Structures are given as structure tokens and as C-alpha cells.
Amino acid sequence: MEATASSFIEIRGARTHNLKNIDLDIPRGKLTVLTGVSGSGKSSLAFDTLFAEGQRQYLQSLSSYTRQFVDQMERPNVDSIRGLQPSLCIDQHQGVSSPRSTVGTVTEVYDYLRLLMARVAMPACHACGAPIDRQPPSAIVAAVRQLPEGTRLTVLAPMVIGRKGGHADVFERIVKAGLIRAWVDDEIIELESPPVLSPRREHSISAVVDRLVVRVDNAERIEQAVMSALQLSDGLVSTHTAPAGNAGGEPLLQRLYSTRFACAACGTSLPEIEPRTFSFNSAYGACQTCEGFGSVGEEQKALCPACHGRRLRPESLAIRLHGYSIADIVQLPLNDCQRWLQGLAFDADTLPVAEPILKEILPRLQYLADVGLSYLTLDRSADSLSGGELQRVRLATSVGTGLIGVCYVLDEPSIGLHPRDTQRLIDILRSLQRKGNTVVVVEHDETMMRAADLLVDIGPGAGKQGGEIIASGPPKKVQKVAESLTGRYLLGRLGIANAASRTIESEGPALEVIGITKNNLVDVSVRLPLGRLVGITGVSGSGKSTLVHDTLVLAVEAHFSGRKIAKHWKRVTGLEHIDRLVEIDQSPIGRSPRSVPATYCGLWDDVRKIFAATRDAKQRGFKPARFSFNAGAGRCEGCAGQGRQKLEMSFLEDVDVPCPDCGGKRFNRATLSVHFKGKNIAQVLDLTIDEAAEFFENFDSLRRTLKSLQDVGLGYLSLGQRATTLSGGEAQRLKLAAELAKPATGRTLVVLDEPTTGLHVSDVVRLVDVLQGLVDRGNTVLVIEHHMELIRCCDWVIDMGPEGGMGGGRVLAVGPPTMIAKTDFPTGIALRNGLAP
Numbered sequence: 001m002e003a004t005a006s007s008f009i010e011i012r013g014a015r016t017h018n019l020k021n022i023d024l025d026i027p028r029g030k031l032t033v034l035t036g037v038s039g040s041g042k043s044s045l046a047f048d049t050l051f052a053e054g055q056r057q058y059l060q061s062l063s064s065y066t067r068q069f070v071d072q073m074e075r076p077n078v079d080s081i082r083g084l085q086p087s088l089c090i091d092q093h094q095g096v097s098s099p100r101s102t103v104g105t106v107t108e109v110y111d112y113l114r115l116l117m118a119r120v121a122m123p124a125c126h127a128c129g130a131p132i133d134r135q136p137p138s139a140i141v142a143a144v145r146q147l148p149e150g151t152r153l154t155v156l157a158p159m160v161i162g163r164k165g166g167h168a169d170v171f172e173r174i175v176k177a178g179l180i181r182a183w184v185d186d187e188i189i190e191l192e193s194p195p196v197l198s199p200r201r202e203h204s205i206s207a208v209v210d211r212l213v214v215r216v217d218n219a220e221r222i223e224q225a226v227m228s229a230l231q232l233s234d235g236l237v238s239t240h241t242a243p244a245g246n247a248g249g250e251p252l253l254q255r256l257y258s259t260r261f262a263c264a265a266c267g268t269s270l271p272e273i274e275p276r277t278f279s280f281n282s283a284y285g286a287c288q289t290c291e292g293f294g295s296v297g298e299e300q301k302a303l304c305p306a307c308h309g310r311r312l313r314p315e316s317l318a319i320r321l322h323g324y325s326i327a328d329i330v331q332l333p334l335n336d337c338q339r340w341l342q343g344l345a346f347d348a349d350t351l352p353v354a355e356p357i358l359k360e361i362l363p364r365l366q367y368l369a370d371v372g373l374s375y376l377t378l379d380r381s382a383d384s385l386s387g388g389e390l391q392r393v394r395l396a397t398s399v400g401t402g403l404i405g406v407c408y409v410l411d412e413p414s415i416g417l418h419p420r421d422t423q424r425l426i427d428i429l430r431s432l433q434r435k436g437n438t439v440v441v442v443e444h445d446e447t448m449m450r451a452a453d454l455l456v457d458i459g460p461g462a463g464k465q466g467g468e469i470i471a472s473g474p475p476k477k478v479q480k481v482a483e484s485l486t487g488r489y490l491l492g493r494l495g496i497a498n499a500a501s502r503t504i505e506s507e508g509p510a511l512e513v514i515g516i517t518k519n520n521l522v523d524v525s526v527r528l529p530l531g532r533l534v535g536i537t538g539v540s541g542s543g544k545s546t547l548v549h550d551t552l553v554l555a556v557e558a559h560f561s562g563r564k565i566a567k568h569w570k571r572v573t574g575l576e577h578i579d580r581l582v583e584i585d586q587s588p589i590g591r592s593p594r595s596v597p598a599t600y601c602g603l604w605d606d607v608r609k610i611f612a613a614t615r616d617a618k619q620r621g622f623k624p625a626r627f628s629f630n631a632g633a634g635r636c637e638g639c640a641g642q643g644r645q646k647l648e649m650s651f652l653e654d655v656d657v658p659c660p661d662c663g664g665k666r667f668n669r670a671t672l673s674v675h676f677k678g679k680n681i682a683q684v685l686d687l688t689i690d691e692a693a694e695f696f697e698n699f700d701s702l703r704r705t706l707k708s709l710q711d712v713g714l715g716y717l718s719l720g721q722r723a724t725t726l727s728g729g730e731a732q733r734l735k736l737a738a739e740l741a742k743p744a745t746g747r748t749l750v751v752l753d754e755p756t757t758g759l760h761v762s763d764v765v766r767l768v769d770v771l772q773g774l775v776d777r778g779n780t781v782l783v784i785e786h787h788m789e790l791i792r793c794c795d796w797v798i799d800m801g802p803e804g805g806m807g808g809g810r811v812l813a814v815g816p817p818t819m820i821a822k823t824d825f826p827t828g829i830a831l832r833n834g835l836a837p
């Protein structure tokens with residue numbers, strides 16, 4: 001990185017995508033929020049310019065090996081960035097690297113727990129359950145010396161524990177060691193004539209090292225006896241003691257000590273205990289049946305019959321810390337886990353070992369609680385988390401790792417978070433910043449914008465109409481900029497007019513699910529009024545997704561497909577009022593760059609026909625198939641029509657570069673020689689949706705779809721933008737547009753998950769119009785949302801809570817938003833606090 005005295009990251013002449021040659025100084029070590037309407041260029045500035053250049057400069061500085069790739073990487077289109085720091089990006093795109101990842105492994109808490117278990121947990125024999133007292137020799141000596149005066153003591157060296165054989169060699173060794181007695185199968189034997197044992201029976205043999213009466217003056221003799229026993233038995237001692245005066249009687253007390261991991265009770269030997277004993281990613285720790293996955297089976301996953309989902313070997317699970325195995329600990333919700341660890345009492349020996357490890361674990365758990373995730377468990381598989389949850393897990397992890405001098409770039413960390421918890425999220429970002437990092441956040445949340453040191457409003461519009469800095473300064477200053485939509489919003493001059501709720505009759509058509517029991521929902525029933533705009537609210541983890549995705553959607557889907565499913569509810573009524581289900585989530589529309597808005601919405605087939613009908617094409621004999629970049633003779637062979645090629649770098653992530661053959665155009669020269677209205681096929685693919693709407697205005701077939709894309713606020717996207725570069729919110733709105741373009745049945749149930757993701761309040765206004773339009777045509781729209789402006793526009797709200805996890809899972813209140821606003825649950829409070837327009 002460039003060394004600089006300036007306390008700013010100075011961006012000069014940024015022209016990435018739609019950015020209009022902008023300059024911006026981002027204060028180092030401060031919190032900066034970038035905002036603006038969807039498509040205005042926030043991501044282009046934050047991720048494709050700032051972060052990309054930070055990463056490039058870092059690779060440049062790393063080694064000559066990485067440097068050779070840097071030359072081939074795209075340089076962000078920017079004149080210069082001075083004062084850049086190493087950059088880290090925390091967004092919702094990043095998937096989970098391994099299907100075995102859990103909240104514990106992603107946050108590194110599990111690594112510290114493994115260490116804690118290896119150092120201070122009490123091992124126990126997995127075969128017989130006996131605890132194993134593993135101590136250094138000095139501790140064993142000290143323990144034996146503690147015996148009361150007059151105790152009659154026998155020190156034994158266990159040599160054979162429950163093993164078949166004649167064991168003549170063992171007796172020979174005992175005699176050689178100068179001893180004359182052995183304890184053989186509960187009997188003391190004189191070894192002048194060694195006994196003949198049945199080789200087919202199991203025997204236990206201990207050498208009798210010394211028999212004495214404990215007195216103050218024979219401490220040295222005790223030490224000698226214990227040390228000889230340890231040597232003879234390779235780390236085991238057992239003592240038989242009888243109280244003073246019990247003349248000739250049987251020993252009353254037997255104790256076993258060990259310096260190694262073998263069960264002195266049944267002889268099972270245990271592996272040395274190390275952190276990897278508790279790793280389900282290592283052969284040392286992983287359950288052998290499920291290889292550490294916790295489940296078996298490809299399609300239909302079933303709980304592993306050997307470890308019951310605990311992922312570890314029985315040897316590892318037998319090791320306990322104050323009665324809990326590591327699997328028990330990671331099953332606790334994070335807040336309980338934190339409390340349990342805090343409550344552990346350690347003795348003087350283990351405290352110095354445990355304390356520094358707990359100092360790593362406890363703050364990390366606190367950070368996870370701070371980002372509103374205390375309902376999660378450490379064993380929760382990372383791939384079952386929502387994008388927003390995973391992003392916040394990563395954020396909490398970053399705070400825990402304690403890096404300094406880093407520039408963190410985040411994409412809408414408030415996604416999935418109830419307004420109640422926004423302040424804590426800001427506190428976390430602040431602690432990251434106070435440690436000496438620069439934090440740059442792309443956000444639309446009002447509280448977050450007000451909290452920024454520097455607020456930057458990008459706009460004024462989307463795509464070509466955007467890309468400029470409209471206002472930049474402390475929020476109070478931005479508020480005074482009349483041209484800034486954000487400023488007007490912060491002043492309370494821009495909001496959504498309260499739509500009058502439609503009436504809901506108690507006996508009107510409704511979808512009703514009775515007796516739902518899943519995750520944190522226990523025997524919950526809900527009634528969803530049909531033909532209405534219905535919002536589902538509640539804090540993160542309260543059970544919204546469980547209710548909507550895992551239950552309502554599943555029930556309707558099963559009804560249409562006739563598929564047999566395991567039901568976790570008792571009864572459903574009202575299915576006859578619905579004839580189609582459209583579930584629109586934030587999952588990517590395609591994982592390959594082959595998928596683009598034009599192909600996804602079915603526009604491209606029509607465009608290809610238009611091109612095939614031109615004179616140019618007819619002369620050359622080109623059919624519609626020629627204009628496909630996915631197959632056929634028209635595409636560039638160098639990149640198979642993808643426009644990009646991957647550079648593989650060992651040890652580092654692959655880098656994507658434009659195809660050197662076609663320069664990213666996806667088509668070969670012959671295909672590009674065909675023109676329609678002066679543009680070739682690659683130039684048409686480059687048009688934004690707004691431009692395409694004008695370009696193809698005379699084509700009815702295209703107009704309807706392009707119009708729906710504009711309606712959901714995606715007019716700024718280009719027809720050919722690779723699906724892999726779309727945000728979750730954009731992908732969701734693209735799916736919504738594709739649905740809107742289809743003829744509506746009037747009885748469709750449309751389900752959306754946080755459709756306001758990525759939207760500025762002025763975009764939310766348009767989204768509400770689209771959703772209202774769907775409801776006006778008789779359909780039912782169900783949205784999971786945290787955006788109170790949208791919730792205010794719903795006809796009906798189902799509020800879940802009150803907390804996440806086991807503290808939630810209940811339906812708190814149902815009714816029109818005006819009624820919910822009168823409750824004292826988190827949503828009611830947020831509705832009241834919101835700036836009424």
C-alpha cells in the first residue's frame with residue numbers, strides 16, 4: 001500500500017460503470033455511509049472501485065508470483081486512489097466455503113472451544129464411562145501424601161487390565177523389578193512361584209510396589225513408590241487404602257491415577273487429547289460413520305445414526321467440561337452458551353489455562369449478540385443461514401479478529417435486522433472503526449445514515465442518470481442539500497403517503513394453517529387474509545421464515561404438486577382460493593455468467609428473431625440460433641460466449657478477466673457484422689433496460705416485459721449484465737418483474753422476502769405501487785419485511801416475536817398497521833418511532 005501522510009483515502013477520477021469521473025475523499029479511521037437510489041452507482045464506487053483497487057494493490061505488493069496476474073486483472077476505471085488501506089469486503093454474495101462450516105467454525109469460536117476442551121476438560125472412558133484422572137506425577141505424589149496419618153496404603157502398578165493371556169512375561173518383569181507380590185484378579189499372590197493363568201480368560205494384574213502405614217516421616221518413601229509404579233506400568237498407579245485400625249481387613253478405598261490416556265478401570269486406551277480430537281474436519285475427531293457431516297444420505301438427509309448429528313467420535317464426546325461435551329456446548333443458543341461459560345468455576349490449576357482462552361471466546365459471543373444473533377447456536381450449519389445473518393456473522397468475526405488499519409467495505413448490513421437492533425449494529429461498526437479501521441457502508445437505513453461521520457449521496461437517478469455525488473458531508477449538512485433525495489428524506493419531506501388499508505372481513509377468504517410445530521414455533525396457528533397485502537414482521541430469528549418459507553409456501557406447494565411430504569402442522573384450510581404460487585426470494589437467478597436479465601426474462605428469444613429478420617442476416621443465412629451466446633456458431637469460441645475467462649491462481653481465489661479473443665463481446669466477428677437500427681447484437685446486449693424500452697418501442701412482445709422491469713426499478717440494469725454480478729435484491733426484483741410480465745390469474749399468492757433490500761426510500765415508493773397493483777387485481781401478496789415505510793402500507797400485519805430463537809416463535813399481534821402501532825412489541829415501537837410523513 002502506498003504510504004501517505006494524508007488521513008483520507010483520496011479517490012480521483014472514478015469512472016467505473018456509470019460513475020461520472022468523480023472525486024471523493026473518504027476519511028480514514030471513520031464511518032462513511034454511501035447511499036442513493038438503486039442503480040445510482042454506490043456499489044460501483046464501494047466495491048468495484050475502492051475495494052477492487054485495494055485488493056489489486058495488495059496482490060501487487062504480495063509477491064512476484066501474484067504480481068504477474070495483476071497485469072491481466074481489470075484495473076478499476078479510476079485515475080488514482082491514494083492512501084488506500086488493505087481492503088476487506090463483507091457482503092451477502094459470499095457463500096460458505098465448506099458444507100461442514102458452522103457458526104462456530106466461521107467465527108473461530110469453535111477453534112478456541114477445542115483448545116479449551118483439550119486443555120481443561122475431564123477426559124472419561126467412552127467404553128465404561130469412568131472419569132480419567134490425568135495428572136502429572138508430582139500431582140499424584142502430592143495427592144497420595146495428603147492421606148491421613150495412620151492410613152494403611154498399598155501402592156500398585158497396573159500392568160494388565162482385563163486382557164486374555166497367560167501373562168508369564170508380565171510376572172517375569174515384576175520379579176526383575178525386585179518386587180515379590182502381585183495383585184492378580186482380586187487376589188494377592190506371592191511371586192516366588194508365579195501362578196499359571198488360563199490363557200483364554202481375561203485377567204488383571206497389578207504389581208504390589210509397596211505396602212506401608214502413612215506417617216509424617218515417610219513422605220519420601222511414598223514418592224519413591226508412586227514413581228516406581230508409574231515407571232513399571234507406563235503411567236498408571238492405583239492405590240488401595242484402609243483407614244487406621246482396620247487391622248487385616250480388606251482395603252476400603254481404591255483410587256486410580258494416570259499420567260496418560262488409558263482407562264485404568266477397563267483398560268481402553270484413548271488417543272492423546274489435542275484440539276483436533278474435537279475437530280469434525282479431521283480424521284482424529286470426526287465421526288467415522290458420517291465423516292463429520294452429522295448427517296448421512298445424498299438426497300434425503302438423515303441424522304447420522306452413530307453420532308446423532310454431533311459429528312464427533314464417541315471418544316471425543318466422552319470428554320466433558322463440567323459435565324458438558326463440546327457437542328452439548330455448541331447446541332446452546334449463543335446467549336445461554338455465553339452465560340454458561342461465564343459461570344464456570346475453575347480451580348487454581350486450570351484457571352490460568354482457561355482464562356486466556358475464555359478471553360478470546362466471550363467477546364466473540366458478545367459481538368454475535370450485538371449484531372442481533374444471540375438466538376443462533378454454534379453448531380448451526382452456515383449454509384442454512386440467510387444472506388443477512390451470514391453477513392452479520394462475518395462482521396462479528398471481523399471485530400473479534402482485531403485487525404487494525406484495514407478498510408472494511410460492507411453492503412447493507414442492516415438486511416434481515418429489525419429496526420430495534422439497528423443501534424447495536426451501529427455500535428459494532430463503531431467499535432470496528434474505533435480500533436483504527438476505515439468503515440465504508442452502503443446503506444439505506446435512516447438510523448445508520450444519521451450515525452455516519454460522512455454521508456455520501458450518489459445520484460440523482462439510476463444508471464446513466466446517476467453516477468454523481470449529489471451531497472457529501474455530515475448528515476446534518478446533507479439534510480440541507482435541496483437536490484438530495486436522501487437529504488429530503490432525512491428532513492422528513494419524503495416518505496410514503498399512508499395508504500388506507502383495505503378492510504379485512506373476519507369471514508372473508510383466508511388461508512389458515514393450524515398447529516405448526518417447527519424450529520421455534522410450537523403449536524402456532526395463523527390466518528392469512530387473501531386478496532390483500534400482508535406483512536410479516538418480527539426481530540431476526542423470531543420465526544418469520546419458518547412460518548412463511550418452511551410452512552405456508554410448503555403447504556401450498558404440496559397442495560399443487562400432490563407431493564407427499566412430512567407435515568409439521570395439523571391442518572390447512574382455504575387452499576381452494578389460490579390457483580398459483582409465486583415465491584420470489586433473493587437467491588441468485590443463475591450461478592453462471594450465461595444467465596443475464598435478457599435471457600432470464602425471456603426477452604432474448606425475441607431479440608434474436610428481430611436480428612434474424614434483418615437483411616444483413618438473411619443475406620448471410622443467419623437464423624435466430626446464430627445470435628445466441630450460449631450455444632451455436634455465433635458465439636466467441638475463446639470464451640464459449642461468456643465474455644470472460646478465469647485466471648486460476650494457486651492459493652488465491654480465481655481472478656476473472658475479459659476474454660482476450662472477443663474483448664468481452666461474447667460473439668464472433670461474423671455475427672457482429674449484422675446490424676439492426678445501427679447496432680450489432682453485442683451493442684444491444686449492452687443497452688440498459690430503459691434504453692432498450694426506447695430502442696424496441698415498436699415491438700409489442702418486448703414492451704410488456706421491459707415495462708415490468710422498469711416498474712420494479714431495474715431500468716438501469718443492462719440487458720447483458722452477468723447474473724453473478726446482481727445483488728440479492730436485484731435478483732429478487734428481476735424475478736418479480738418476470739412474474740409481473742406473465743398474465744395474472746387474479747388468484748395468485750406472491751411471497752417475497754425483504755423486497756426493499758437495496759432500495760432507497762424513493763425506490764420503495766415504486767415497489768409499493770407494484771405490489772398494490774398486484775393486490776388490486778385480486779392477488780395476495782405476502783412480504784417478510786423490516787422496512788417500516790412498507791409495513792405502514794400493508795393491509796394486514798402478522799407480528800412475530802417477541803425475541804429470536806426460543807424466546808420467540810409466537811404470533812404477538814395481527815391487524816392493520818395502525819393497530820400494530822399501538823402495541824408495545826418491537827414492531828409497534830418501530831412503527832411509532834418512524835418519521836411519519
Ligand code: ADP
Pocket residue numbers: 017018036037038039040041042043044045462463464716717718721725
Ligand atoms: P447501486 O449500488 O447504487 O445500486 P451499481 O453501482 O450497482 O448501483 O450500478 C450502477 C450502474 O452500473 C448501473 O447502471 C448498473 O447497471 C451498472 N453496473 C453495475 N455493475 C455492473 C457490471 N458488472 N458491468 C456493467 N455494468 C454494471
Ligand code: ADP
Pocket residue numbers: 375376377380384519520538539540541542543544545546547804805806
Ligand atoms: P426469522 O425469519 O424471523 O429471522 P427463522 O424462522 O429463520 O426466523 O428462525 C426461527 C428460529 O428457528 C431461530 O431460532 C433459528 O435459529 C431457527 N432455525 C431456522 N432455520 C433453521 C435451520 N435450518 N436449522 C436449525 N434451526 C433453524
Ligand code: ZN
Pocket residue numbers: 636637638639640641642643644659660661662663664665666667
Ligand atoms: Zn470471447
